[in-house]
Amino acid sequence: MFGKLRKVFGRSGGAAVPLKEIRRSFDESATDEEHFPSTIDPRIYHVKLIAETFGPLDGKRVLDVGSGKGRFARVLKERNPGSRICAFDLSEAMLRFVPPGIGAVSGTMTALPFASGAFDAAYATESLEHAVEIDRAVEEMCRVVKTGGRLVIIDKNAEHWGKLKTPEWEKWFRREELEKLLGRHCRSVSSQFISYWEDVEPDGMFLAWIAEK
Numbered sequence: 562m563f564g565k566l567r568k569v570f571g572r573s574g575g576a577a578v579p580l581k582e583i584r585r586s587f588d589e590s591a592t593d594e595e596h597f598p599s600t601i602d603p604r605i606y607h608v609k610l611i612a613e614t615f616g617p618l619d620g621k622r623v624l625d626v627g628s629g630k631g632r633f634a635r636v637l638k639e640r641n642p643g644s645r646i647c648a649f650d651l652s653e654a655m656l657r658f659v660p661p662g663i664g665a666v667s668g669t670m671t672a673l674p675f676a677s678g679a680f681d682a683a684y685a686t687e688s689l690e691h692a693v694e695i696d697r698a699v700e701e702m703c704r705v706v707k708t709g710g711r712l713v714i715i716d717k718n719a720e721h722w723g724k725l726k727t728p729e730w731e732k733w734f735r736r737e738e739l740e741k742l743l744g745r746h747c748r749s750v751s752s753q754f755i756s757y758w759e760d761v762e763p764d765g766m767f768l769a770w771i772a773e774k
């Protein structure tokens with residue numbers, strides 16, 4: 562019965578919860594280092610994929626959309642000291658953990674406070690799933706990247722919805738869903754299943770979408 566209802570109504574989440582409630586939830590979670598870590602093992606494939614997609618970043622401007630504590634930005638900055646990386650997040654409590662040398666700006670990814678084409682590259686790891694207005698967030702990410710710039714979105718696959726506990730506003734994505742949204746603004750889009758480790762076959766939970774504007 563509930564399985565059936567979930568299939569009809571709640572299959573990929575995305576309830577319209579007020580932004581301030583979502584912010585409060587992440588502000589409260591900022592001290593939870595176990596579930597919201599401030600560092601990441603740089604060998605994890607998610608990091609590798611972003612680094613390889615973007616290439617050398619010295620002199621480049623990069624936006625981490627929904628950065629949390631900036632664990633991905635930290636690795637990119639360490640490897641590319643001459644890059645200008647901005648960690649952007651709804652939660653100021655999360656941003657307090659962003660290391661020195663990386664910009665920290667708060668706000669919502671559905672209305673990015675940056676000029677069009679301000680960045681050479683942008684990425685979002687497990688944050689778009691919280692944006693609620695997904696079309697708007699993808700549009701904004703694409704807007705702030707310059708023509709020819711690259712974007713990476715890493716998030717969870719809607720086909721696996723229900724396998725993890727999620728807040729009511731969270732939404733996971735079908736492969737073709739985000740390909741279509743990115744395709745409205747980018748000249749090339751691809752997607753692939755990924756796992757944490759390159760030599761481990763993906764189980765289908767994580768997807769990476771790569772686009773060039």
Ligand SMILES: C[S@@+](CC[C@H](N)C(=O)[O-])C[C@H]1O[C@@H](n2cnc3c(N)ncnc32)[C@H](O)[C@@H]1O
Nearest residue numbers: 587627628629650651652669670686687688691
């Ligand atoms: C699961 S965490 C992922 C953080 C980071 N990307 C990482 O992989 O470590 C999701 C983050 O998205 C942020 N977030 C949620 N809704 C947002 C919004 N509308 N605009 C910007 N950031 C948002 C949260 O505050 C939180 O830090």
